[in-house]
Amino acid sequence: MADNRVTGSYLLVVLGLALTLSVCIADTWHYPKPNPDGTVGEPEHWGGNCDTGRRQSPIDLNMKAAVKGAYPLFVFDNYDQPMRNASLVNNGHTIQVSTGEVSASVYGGGLSNKYILEQFHFHWSSEHTIADQRYALEVHLVHRNSKYATLTDAAAEKAGVAVLAVLFHVDEQPNEAIKTILDGTASVKDKVNDYVRLTGSFSLESLLPKSRTEYFRYEGSLTTPICAESVVWTIFPQSLPVSLAQLEEFKTIRDGEHEELVLNYRPVQPLNARALVWVAETEQRVDGGSSFLHPNLLSMTAALLLSIVICYLRT
Numbered sequence: 001m002a003d004n005r006v007t008g009s010y011l012l013v014v015l016g017l018a019l020t021l022s023v024c025i026a027d028t029w030h031y032p033k034p035n036p037d038g039t040v041g042e043p044e045h046w047g048g049n050c051d052t053g054r055r056q057s058p059i060d061l062n063m064k065a066a067v068k069g070a071y072p073l074f075v076f077d078n079y080d081q082p083m084r085n086a087s088l089v090n091n092g093h094t095i096q097v098s099t100g101e102v103s104a105s106v107y108g109g110g111l112s113n114k115y116i117l118e119q120f121h122f123h124w125s126s127e128h129t130i131a132d133q134r135y136a137l138e139v140h141l142v143h144r145n146s147k148y149a150t151l152t153d154a155a156a157e158k159a160g161v162a163v164l165a166v167l168f169h170v171d172e173q174p175n176e177a178i179k180t181i182l183d184g185t186a187s188v189k190d191k192v193n194d195y196v197r198l199t200g201s202f203s204l205e206s207l208l209p210k211s212r213t214e215y216f217r218y219e220g221s222l223t224t225p226i227c228a229e230s231v232v233w234t235i236f237p238q239s240l241p242v243s244l245a246q247l248e249e250f251k252t253i254r255d256g257e258h259e260e261l262v263l264n265y266r267p268v269q270p271l272n273a274r275a276l277v278w279v280a281e282t283e284q285r286v287d288g289g290s291s292f293l294h295p296n297l298l299s300m301t302a303a304l305l306l307s308i309v310i311c312y313l314r315t
Helices: 002-027 151-155 176-185 244-250 295-314
Strands: 066-072 074-077 087-090 095-098 105-108 115-123 137-145 161-171 195-197 215-220 231-243 276-286 291-293
Touching: 066 215, 087 176, 095 176, 137 151, 151 161, 176 244, 231 244
Parallel strands: 066 276, 161 231
Antiparallel strands: 074 105, 087 095, 087 195, 095 115, 105 115, 115 137, 137 161, 215 231, 215 276
């Protein structure tokens, strides 16, 4: 009996050590250091789904590989509201911003449900490429499916997470929303997991392009460990401006090893057998979604009805 108790205690200790080790490994993953020519290779030893998954992200977005799609318009709730009491953290891998007092969500656009915004964060340079062209910066607006209570729960389920990705190109003028965010990083750029309140104000809408009817859509994964394949991706190709000075400021953020986080993007992954959808027009649903009218047809219909009314009034 005593031997059984010792054996049981031993197993508990071993399991505890294994669990602790797995947590430590998950917390200490890192991006590879860039080569002298600025290129970067595949991150080392991320393991699990990151190495064996066949629906991984990011990918190269190429029109030659895409099929045409048409979805209803996106509906953004509270994206136009000023963000108040938002908090920012340097988590050692990126700059991440919570939503504060704003409860924002998105639905439509072919999404299966309403998705609630949890946080957004940045990658420099961009993770997704368009026809092998990498952009200066990429923001990921991370939403959980509203039928799940937490982002962790959502990430364990198919289509549990929806990420809106927006690309940035270098411009001579600074980006005002990015300026507010970078102002908040000053006190945490070398302090991992310290939170700070953003003092400036901006709306989530300022992080979206004006054109939201053209985008790429595919099913993929989180781009960081554990690389869960639970993400519905939407990438808008119309890029926003960011100044060179602002881009360089992102590169001064320090990681968990207290080294400058010069690059924090994952290289593109194989598309494999997945469908990549290019949406360039939207459906205006009627009759419970059983049919649709193209926007141009709606305009012509309205003009025709107006002409009939005018003719009737003249008689």
